[in-house]
Each structure stands twice: as C-alpha cells, then as structure tokens.
Amino acid sequence: MVDQDRVDRMRASLRHAKLDALVLRLPENIVMGFGVWPMNGFSYTVFTADDGPVALIAPSCEDEEMGGCWADVRFFTWPRLAMSDPLEAIRNLIGEVARHHKLARARIGYEGSFECVAPSHNAGEVIVPCESSNAFLKSLIPSARWFDATTLLHELRAVKTEQEIARLRLAQRVAGFGLEKFHESVVPGMTEAEIATMVYTACLAQGVRLRQARHVNVYPQVSAGANAERAWRPIVTTGSRRLREGDVALLELGACVDGFWADVTRVKAAGKATSLQRDVFAAVKAAQRTATAAIAPGVEARVPHEAATAVLVKAGFEKYMVHLTGHGLGFSYHEPEPFLMPGNTMKLKVGHVCSVEPGLYGPAFGGIRLEDNVAVTADGVEVLTKTAKTI
Amino acid sequence: MVDQDRVDRMRASLRHAKLDALVLRLPENIVMGFGVWPMNGFSYTVFTADDGPVALIAPSCEDEEMGGCWADVRFFTWPRLAMSDPLEAIRNLIGEVARHHKLARARIGYEGSFECVAPSHNAGEVIVPCESSNAFLKSLIPSARWFDATTLLHELRAVKTEQEIARLRLAQRVAGFGLEKFHESVVPGMTEAEIATMVYTACLAQGVRLRQARHVNVYPQVSAGANAERAWRPIVTTGSRRLREGDVALLELGACVDGFWADVTRVKAAGKATSLQRDVFAAVKAAQRTATAAIAPGVEARVPHEAATAVLVKAGFEKYMVHLTGHGLGFSYHEPEPFLMPGNTMKLKVGHVCSVEPGLYGPAFGGIRLEDNVAVTADGVEVLTKTAKTI
Numbered sequence: 001m002v003d004q005d006r007v008d009r010m011r012a013s014l015r016h017a018k019l020d021a022l023v024l025r026l027p028e029n030i031v032m033g034f035g036v037w038p039m040n041g042f043s044y045t046v047f048t049a050d051d052g053p054v055a056l057i058a059p060s061c062e063d064e065e066m067g068g069c070w071a072d073v074r075f076f077t078w079p080r081l082a083m084s085d086p087l088e089a090i091r092n093l094i095g096e097v098a099r100h101h102k103l104a105r106a107r108i109g110y111e112g113s114f115e116c117v118a119p120s121h122n123a124g125e126v127i128v129p130c131e132s133s134n135a136f137l138k139s140l141i142p143s144a145r146w147f148d149a150t151t152l153l154h155e156l157r158a159v160k161t162e163q164e165i166a167r168l169r170l171a172q173r174v175a176g177f178g179l180e181k182f183h184e185s186v187v188p189g190m191t192e193a194e195i196a197t198m199v200y201t202a203c204l205a206q207g208v209r210l211r212q213a214r215h216v217n218v219y220p221q222v223s224a225g226a227n228a229e230r231a232w233r234p235i236v237t238t239g240s241r242r243l244r245e246g247d248v249a250l251l252e253l254g255a256c257v258d259g260f261w262a263d264v265t266r267v268k269a270a271g272k273a274t275s276l277q278r279d280v281f282a283a284v285k286a287a288q289r290t291a292t293a294a295i296a297p298g299v300e301a302r303v304p305h306e307a308a309t310a311v312l313v314k315a316g317f318e319k320y321m322v323h324l325t326g327h328g329l330g331f332s333y334h335e336p337e338p339f340l341m342p343g344n345t346m347k348l349k350v351g352h353v354c355s356v357e358p359g360l361y362g363p364a365f366g367g368i369r370l371e372d373n374v375a376v377t378a379d380g381v382e383v384l385t386k387t388a389k390t391i
Numbered sequence: 392m393v394d395q396d397r398v399d400r401m402r403a404s405l406r407h408a409k410l411d412a413l414v415l416r417l418p419e420n421i422v423m424g425f426g427v428w429p430m431n432g433f434s435y436t437v438f439t440a441d442d443g444p445v446a447l448i449a450p451s452c453e454d455e456e457m458g459g460c461w462a463d464v465r466f467f468t469w470p471r472l473a474m475s476d477p478l479e480a481i482r483n484l485i486g487e488v489a490r491h492h493k494l495a496r497a498r499i500g501y502e503g504s505f506e507c508v509a510p511s512h513n514a515g516e517v518i519v520p521c522e523s524s525n526a527f528l529k530s531l532i533p534s535a536r537w538f539d540a541t542t543l544l545h546e547l548r549a550v551k552t553e554q555e556i557a558r559l560r561l562a563q564r565v566a567g568f569g570l571e572k573f574h575e576s577v578v579p580g581m582t583e584a585e586i587a588t589m590v591y592t593a594c595l596a597q598g599v600r601l602r603q604a605r606h607v608n609v610y611p612q613v614s615a616g617a618n619a620e621r622a623w624r625p626i627v628t629t630g631s632r633r634l635r636e637g638d639v640a641l642l643e644l645g646a647c648v649d650g651f652w653a654d655v656t657r658v659k660a661a662g663k664a665t666s667l668q669r670d671v672f673a674a675v676k677a678a679q680r681t682a683t684a685a686i687a688p689g690v691e692a693r694v695p696h697e698a699a700t701a702v703l704v705k706a707g708f709e710k711y712m713v714h715l716t717g718h719g720l721g722f723s724y725h726e727p728e729p730f731l732m733p734g735n736t737m738k739l740k741v742g743h744v745c746s747v748e749p750g751l752y753g754p755a756f757g758g759i760r761l762e763d764n765v766a767v768t769a770d771g772v773e774v775l776t777k778t779a780k781t782i
Binding site for chain 2: 021061070111113114115116117118119121123124125126127128129130131132134135148150172191192193196197200201204205208209215216217219230238239254256297306332333334341359372
C-alpha cells in the first residue's frame with residue numbers, strides 16, 4: 001500500500017533540492033520510500049520527482065519480501081549457480097528506467113555518506129555503498145549529475161508519517177515482550193547472558209507470531225553490577241557475571257521489525273534495591289517524566305534535556321550524568337535528529353520520533369537508565385513504549 | 392600479544408604494493424592487523440611498512456577491549472557530554488603519527504571498497520567508511536597519495552595465521568553449542584522461532600563462560616518444511632511455522648567471537664525422516680565428505696566443488712542443486728576467497744579457511760544442506776566444525 005504522505009514529502013523535497021531523482025539502495029532508506037525492506041542490500045530503487053511510476057530492482061530470492069510493494073518491481077536472477085551477472089542485470093534495468101524517465105541529463109541524488117548503517121534482516125553481513133559501488137552506480141547513467149543526498153535523506157527520515165508511526169508501534173510491542181521478560185528474570189543467581197537470552201527469546205518467539213510482523217531482529221545487551229556502571233558506553237556488553245543480591249541489571253534493547261526500530265532500556269535490582277538505588281531510580285524516572293512532558297511541536301530540542309537535567313541536579317546527582325537525553329530513531333537504531341541535548345535549538349515537529357533516556361552511572365549504585373521512545377504529536381507527545389518501570 | 396607472522400605478511404604485502412602505510416578503521420580489518428576488535432567502528436589504525444611502531448586510535452570507552460594490544464594505543468575522550476570533538480582528536484593524533492613516521496608524502500592504502508561489511512559487537516548499528524569519512528581521512532595527511540587497498544586487504548585476509556586459526560577454533564566451539572542444541576530441539580510441535588532462540592541461548596550463555604571469549608554474537612536462522620526449501624536464499628528467515636512430523640528444519644548459524652566468525656549449517660527432521668529425506672541427506676553428507684577430502688594445498692578451488700557435484704549427480708539429485716560449494720570466511724561471515732565453485736582455478740594455500748556446504752532443495756523433501764568450515768593445512772585439511780551430522 002502506497003504511503004502517499006511519504007511519497008508527497010519525498011517529491012517535494014526533491015523539487016526543493018532541484019533534484020530529478022533519487023537512487024537508493026540502503027534497506028533503511030528503501031523501507032522509507034517504498035514500505036518494503038530488502039533483505040540483502042542488493043536492491044536498487046529509482047524514485048523520481050515527477051509523478052511517473054518509480055522502480056525497484058531486487059534479487060529474485062526476495063520476491064516474497066517485495067510482495068505488495070506499490071512500485072514497479074523488477075527482479076534479477078540471484079543467487080543461483082546458473083545466474084546471470086547481477087551487475088549486468090542491474091545495469092540493464094536501471095538503463096531502461098533512465099530512458100523511460102528521461103534521466104540522461106538529470107540531477108540525481110544518492111547515498112554518499114551514510115557512515116552509521118542499519119543492518120538488514122541479514123544482520124551478520126551488511127551491504128553498504130562504497131567507492132566501487134558508487135562508481136558503478138554513476139556509470140549507469142554517465143551523463144547525469146550526481147549529488148550526495150545523505151543530508152536530504154536524514155531530514156526526510158527524521159519526520160515520520162502516520163503509517164510509519166503505526167509500524168514503529170509494532171516494533172515497540174515486540175520490544176515490550178522483552179522488557180516484561182527482563183523484569184521477571186532479574187533475580188539473584190542469574191547471569192547477564194542468561195537474562196539476555198530470555199529477552200531475545202521473548203521478543204523473537206512472540207514477535208514472529210504477530211500478524212503484521214514478517215522479519216524480527218533482536219539486539220539485547222545486559223550488564224550488571226560494576227559492568228552496569230559502564231553502561232553509558234555506546235554499546236553495553238553482555239558477559240557471564242552472575243547477579244548478587246542488590247546488583248542492578250541494565251537492559252539495552254534494540255528491536256527491528258521489518259525495518260522499523262525500537263531502542264529501549266530498563267533497569268532492575270536483583271532482590272532488594274538499596275536505598276541509594278531507589279533514590280537514583282526515582283530521580284531518573286522523574287527526569288524522564290519531566291523531559292517527556294516538555295516535548296511538543298515548536299519546542300526547541302534542548303528544552304527536554306534541560307528539563308531532565310534540572311531534575312537530576314536538584315536531586316543532587318549531577319556528577320553521575322554522562323550523556324545526552326535523547327536522539328532520533330525509527331529507520332535505524334539511532335538517527336541524527338532530534339537530538340535532545342544542550343544547545344540544540346532545532347524545533348520539534350509533529351512526526352519527530354526520539355528516545356528519552358536520562359541515566360546516572362556511579363560506583364555506589366551501578367548504572368540506572370530508563371529509555372522510552374516517543375513521537376511528537378499535534379497536541380504534545382505520544383509515549384510509544386508502554387512497559388511499566390520499577391526497580 | 393603480537394602475531395608476528397601476520398605483521399610480517401602485512402609488511403611484505405605493503406612493500407610489494409609499494410605502499411608506505413595502511414590506515415584501517417573497519418573492525419574486521421583491525422582485528423586482523425592488531426588482534427583487538429573495536430566495538431563501535433570509530434577507531435583508526437596506522438600500520439606502516441617500515442619496522443617502526445604502529446598506532447591505534449580508539450574511543451576511551453573501549454579501553455578494556457584494547458587491553459593487551461601490542462600497538463601504540465591512544466585514546467580520545469568519547470562519548471561524554473563534555474567530550475572534546477572526536478574528529479579533532481583523531482585529526483591531532485593521526486597528524487602526530489604521520490609526522491613521527493614521515494608520512495607527509497607517503498603512499499597510503501585505505502578501505503575504499505568494502506561493500507560487504509561485518510558488524511562489530513554493536514551489531515544493531517554498523518559504522519562504515521563513506522564518502523565524507525574518506526574525504527576526512529584524506530584531509531588528515533593531505534599531501535599523501537591515497538590508494539584503495541580493498542583487494543590487498545582481502546588477499547591478506549584470505550590466508551590465516553596459526554594464531555588466527557586458533558581463534559577460529561574458539562568461534563567454532565561457540566557455534567558447536569548451538570548445533571548440539573539444534574539437534575535436541577527439532578521435534579514435532581516446536582516452531583522455527585523457538586528453535587532459533589534455543590540455539591541463540593546455548594551459544595551465548597555457554598560461549599561467554601569460555602575463558603578466552605570476551606564478546607559473543609550469535610546469528611541463528613531456522614527454516615522448516617516448505618520454508619526450508621527456500622533456504623538456498625542468502626538469508627534463511629526464521630518464522631512462526633510449527634514443525635510437523637517429517638518436516639526438515641534447517642539451521643543457518645553465524646557466530647562471532649571477538650571478531651572471528653563461524654558459518655555452519657545443520658538439518659534435522661522432526662520425528663522420523665522420510666526415505667527420500669534420508670537419501671538426500673546421505674548424498675549431501677557424502678558430497679561434503681568427498682569435497683573435503685579433495686582439499687589440499689596446490690589444488691584448484693574448482694576441484695572440491697566438482698567432487699561434490701559428481702556425488703550429487705551420481706545420486707540423481709543434480710536438478711536440486713542451487714549454489715556453489717564453499718566460500719572463504721573468518722574475519723567476516725563470508726569472504727571472497729577461496730570460492731569453491733565452477734571454473735575457479737585459484738590454487739588452495741595453507742591457511743585458507745572456507746566453508747564446505749553442499750545442499751539440495753526440493754518440494755518433496757525441503758532444504759537439506761550441511762555446512763562445515765575447514766582450514767587448509769600442510770598435509771591436507773583440518774575440519775574446524777566438530778559437531779556430528781545426523782538427520
């Protein structure tokens with residue numbers, strides 16, 4: 001089903017940038033433009049600024065995943081022992097599209113500078129644009145003028161449509177299965193790895209049973225005790241540490257359902273939390289609530305961060321603050337905007353989706369962060385993450 | 392601990408290519424050159440062709456992971472709210488290294504064309520070279536001459552050292568936990584997702600307890616029945632299908648331990664296999680055994696494929712063959728060489744590591760593939776995958 005809102009925005013954005021077309025191949029950008037999520041990264045799409053049809057060129061093994069796509073989908077045979085040369089097939093198909101849309105002298109945008117890339121379902125192997133593939137791409141329409149459209153794509157991605165937010169709610173449901181299981185599984189004697197596997201199991205086994213979920217990927221990381229104190233690192237790491245009474249466990253969970261991401265965090269004490277842990281938890285929870293309440297269209301993105309900071313400072317925990325309060329997300333685990341951070345005067349818009357994740361890290365209590373994802377709405381904010389928070 | 396064999400090979404390769412240095416940032420290449428595995432993709436290394444020290448520049452949050460590295464490790468503060476500009480820190484550090492090694496007019500290789508990239512431990516978000524980052528890199532030593540070293544790096548990677556093969560054995564041990572669990576868990580009534588989660592759980596929970604394993608990533612995909620018939624696709628997909636008596640389940644398993652990969656496959660029938668399934672399984676197993684026995688230094692890479700094919704043809708199953716017999720692997724899930732495929736006259740060398748994975752796919756029996764990983768040794772071949780094979 002076509003997301004007309006998305007198509008209209010993309011066309012307007014292209015016209016504003018004086019581009020005639022975009023050629024996209026990263027699954028995270030194709031799922032935005034076309035609603036379908038390529039599995040291997042060898043698909044190419046041509047999206048034109050005019051109102052003609054747009055084309056998607058995919059390997060034949062992804063026929064199921066491309067089902068229901070509104071674009072003009074062409075397949076090349078791949079991968080078979082007797083396959084034709086896929087590059088030759090792509091060359092022929094793009095050439096045909098270029099002739100049909102008169103792109104010979106067009107101004108075309110491409111994905112030149114995606115340095116942070118979301119894995120497709122085939123997460124063990126990520127296919128990305130590189131110098132040789134960009135040169136190949138440009139050789140397909142050699143008389144065209146090519147422009148790096150990375151910034152334009154990030155601007156488009158930052159503001160989600162209604163349909164996209166509906167798909168983000170599905171990713172949140174899948175992540176929610178893991179958050180609930182996490183709360184049950186944090187008890188003395190469990191290891192970080194055991195908890196991580198229980199979260200993974202809950203998300204995957206329950207997630208793939210949801211009617212609208214085709215492909216589910218789960219990225220849990222659990223750190224406990226002294227390890228959790230280091231959970232401000234960009235990647236929490238799961239080890240073999242066994243929880244003792246009073247250890248705080250922190251779950252950092254990424255979940256991806258057909259290209260739509262959730263990025264959530266919960267903490268839980270094994271057994272009885274200490275008085276300090278409860279105080280820190282209460283402050284973080286209050287900071288998150290206050291930051292979330294500050295989110296609305298027209299508000300500068302620094303404001304929710306400042307609101308969270310004020311709560312943590314007032315509680316006396318300023319020195320345990322390490323990181324900013326939020327980042328964009330949705331078509332990938334993290335997206336550049338909106339960053340809820342000091343000095344960011346960008347105004348929040350309806351459709352912005354971001355994390356709200358205050359956290360405190362200290363040797364006396366471990367790492368305590370709460371992370372929800374929210375969408376900016378006409379009358380304020382929708383909290384997409386529904387799971388309760390207790391320590 | 393320095394892998395002197397690897398260092399010597401890299402220096403010889405640089406001198407042969409008339410390069411003075413390599414600048415590497417992909418974790419899969421850094422783990423080859425330096426033995427340590429960056430977690431986030433924001434590390435840079437400078438490896439010089441002369442005998443001076445080499446430098447590794449890493450974010451401060453990865454101090455643990457860089458522990459024991461033999462290189463001159465420098466850290467930049469990252470990520471903290473109060474952090475300095477990381478690009479500025481990288482610029483200063485690389486500038487210092489360039490002055491020390493007199494690289495101002497050097498010929499320097501870089502990772503220009505890695506189109507297939509291995510995720511680091513932070514698998515939900517992959518950091519890769521792109522046009523803007525390559526431009527940044529070149530601006531650090533603007534008077535140097537920069538050369539795309541992708542082919543040189545793949546050639547270096549294809550032949551593993553003794554130390555690297557030891558680390559691949561550890562990845563195989565972790566994968567083996569999953570293969571054993573798979574054999575237990577394929578029974579009527581189980582779903583694909585339930586089996587996948589049991590494999591994940593076995594690999595992760597047992598893997599992180601191994602003394603030498605610091606970070607473990609597991610990528611299982613399970614397909615059953617009619618879904619398994621499509622398991623020749625580059626990515627098998629786990630769904631919610633419930634196994635019925637006689638369904639064959641196929642496990643495609645990638646496992647990564649601190650940057651070293653295993654890529655293995657097993658199949659198992661739920662309940663009693665049909666007579667046809669047993670015949671197909673026996674043919675695939677014989678084809679794998681025959682292909683493996685054909686592997687030795689000096690043998691052309693087409694030969695093991697032809698040996699497997701001859702077995703499958705003789706058994707009457709030629710029309711169910713879809714894919715080639717093997718590919719390189721080790722620093723990533725798949726590597727280009729050695730490809731065991733028709734027409735490949737490249738000669739196998741001691742230290743080559745590849746998969747041996749004949750498979751047959753048909754509506755009457757499902758998908759039946761067996762995949763082991765092997766290393767070419769002076770007197771033939773070492774099968775790295777130890778788990779038994781039964782249907």
